[in-house]
Amino acid sequence: MEKQLKIFNTLTSEKVLFEPINKNFVGMYVCGPTVYSDVHLGNCRTFISFDMIYRSLQFLGYKVRYVRNITDAGHLENDADEGEDKIAKKARLEQLEPMEIVQKYTVDFHEILKAFNNLPPTIEPTATGHIIEQIELIQTIIxxxxxxxSNGSVYFDIEKYNKTENYGELSGRKIEDLIAGSRDLDGQSEKRNPLDFALWKKASPMHIMRWPSPWSDGFPGWHLECTAMSTKYLGKQFDIHGGGMDLKFPHHECEVAQGNAANGKKPVKYWLHANMLTLNGKKMSKSTGNTLLPRELFSGDNNLLEKAYHPMVVRFFMMQAHYRSVLDFSSDALNAAEKGFAKLNNGLETLGKLVPSIKSSEDVDAMIASFYTAILDDFNTPILIANLFDAVKFINSVNDKNATITAEDQTKLLAAMNDFIRQVMGIKNQSIAETGKLSAVMDVILEIRKNARANKDFATSDLIRDKMLAAGITIKDSREGTSWEG
RNA sequence: GGUCACGUGGCCGAGUGGCUAGGCAGUGGUCUGCAACACCAUCUACGGCGGUUCGAAUCCGUCCGUGACCUCCA
Structure with missing residues (x-):
């Protein structure tokens, strides 16, 4: 079967056949986090979406170089001269070195994504590790x-660029509209045009993060690092560039312009944009505080949810929506996902235990083909999940003797379902110890033991305590009651 | 204000000219000591108004509503 992958290219707003520049190889760049605060669930959705895409590409047989940066050089707060480096600001507030902040939140970022079972990218370059490349890139653009x-800073000349090229082609903007809509900000005297964006900024005396350059002691502009690092590791032209929808303009638009200006060619063949996760109908955002942190979700320690959710339940929840659709986060939706996820897992378990027949009453090959069809159609995980549930229905029917499956089909289906659930969607079996379920179980056990003790049935109460201890769980009696640690 | 999306049943969420999406919840059965799981059956739908068409939730227009971007943001 020839597997033809179609992907939605936001550059052209069309679903097109995916044809990598070099056959069987894919270069993919995804904009990573700015590590100055905790990564929130909305950030995670984007990285989980692209993890699924990365996994899918690999599953379909491509050798993928997946580059995702860590922005640790800080971005300007705003376009004004007084703009303050975000990381430096936070550092001053917490009395820490900037790189301490970077380290803290980078480690946290990795831990969270690991909990979501994201694969690490093949290269994870940092902005501060590529200052030389960025300076060289600026020189090339000049x-x-x-x-x-201008006054120690370097700006990108959009008007000049737009004479021969098309600034706005990615985000569908017209330069006239942008000029009309641009605000009158102070401190723009250095720029020839309000739309021009910084490639290099001269650092103010207070600015902590700074590097020497031909123009001034300063720091690179917002959009430069991605162009520098994607060019270095993936070449002047590469296959896929991804990121959140909110980065489309201006960040990605500027990347197109920078790459084109430096290398004389459009840097990216396929632009992929993952859509937002909303909370209360609004985009999750650090700046507005409309966020939910993954750890709060895993522990249930927050004001929005009455219970904890396993990372795999959250991942499954996200997979039930298409990556290009807005997904609204709610307790009800997550509860539904949790139950559906359990059903899927049960089905998979049941499949392994079925008693085979000499004939299959359903076309298992067609079932498996439907999994491929879903993923090949712009990574349509909701359809994949729907098709997996159809398989589960069939499995349960076999289990209830209302349908039959051959041993061969059983093996094939099990392998395929495992492939698509584990490898493609990256959903692993949840470990009970990591869920709130263990505490529910322990509550029951402790209640039984409490009753036994009330009845002076110490044989039972001690049996429970000893067996629990053997399993690594310590039961502690105290005046206030009984608690456990494990 | 400009640009671009979206509006699907109680909830989440696919699809996109004719053919059941799926999950959760609900209802009636089967199973069960009682449940849970599972199975069978079943209910609730495509924002409003016009148009194109033999036929539109799907295409076009328009209105209403929501959101994203236009300032750092995944």
Whole structure:
């Protein structure tokens, strides 16, 4: 079966056949986090979406180089001269070194994504580790006539660029509209045009993170690192560039312009944008505080939810929506996902235990083909899940003797379902010890033991305590009651 | 204000000219000591108004509503 992958290219707003630049190899760049605060669930959705895409590409036989950056150089707070480096600001507030902040939140980011069972990218470069490349890139852009130095800072000349190229092609904006809609900000005197964006910013005396450059002691502009690092590791042109929808403009638009200005060609063949996770109907956002942190979700320690959810339940919940659709987060939706997830897991378990027949009453090959069809259609995980549930229905029918399956089909289906659930969607079996379920179980056990003790049935109460201890759980009696640690 | 999306049944969420999405919840059965799981059956739908068409939830227009971007943001 020829597997033809179709993906939605946001550059052209069309679903097109995916044809990598080099056959069987895929270069993929995804904008990573700015590590100055806790990664929230909305951030995670994007990274989980692209993890699924990365996994799918690998599953379909592509060799993928997946580059995702860590933005640790800080971005400007705003476009004004007084703009303050976000990381430096936080550092001053917490009395820490900037790199301490970076380290803390980078480690946290990795831990959270690991909990969600994300695979690490093949290269995870940092902005601070590529200052030289960024300075070289700026020089190239200046040499090519698309950048100019002004008072120690360097800006990208959008008007010049737009004479021969099309600034706004990715986000569908017209430069006239942008000019009309641009605000009158103070401190823009250095720029020739309000739309011009910084490639290099001269650091103020207070600014902590700074590097020497031909223009000034300063730091790279917002959009530069991605162009520098994607070019270095994936080449002047590569297959896929991903990121959150909110980065489309201006960040990705600027990347297109920078890459084109530096290398004389459009950097990216396929742009993929993952949609937002909303909370209370609004985008999750650090700046507005409309966020939910993954750890709060895993522990149930927050004001929005009455209970904890396993990371795999959350991942399954996200997979039930298409990556290009807005997904609204709610307790009800998550509860439904949790039950559906259990049903899927039960089905998989049941499949392994079925008693085979000499004939299959359903076309298992067609079932498996439907899994492929879903993923090949722009990574349609909701359809994949629907098709998996159809398989579960069949499995349960066999289990109830209302349908039959051959041993061969049983093996094939089990392998395929495992492939698509574990490898493609990255959903692993939840471990009971990691869920709130263990505490529910312990509550029951402790109640039984309490009753036994009330009845002076110490044989039972001691049996429970000893067996629990053997399993690594310590039961502690106290005046206030009984608690456990495990 | 400009640009672009979206509006599907009680909830979440696919699909996109004719053919059951799926999950959760509900209802009636089967199973069970009682449950849970599972199975069978079943109910609730495509924002409003126009248009194109033999036929539209699906295409076009328009209105209403919501959101994203236009400032750092996944």
């Amino acid at each position: 040499d090519n006539g698309f950048g100019y130095e």
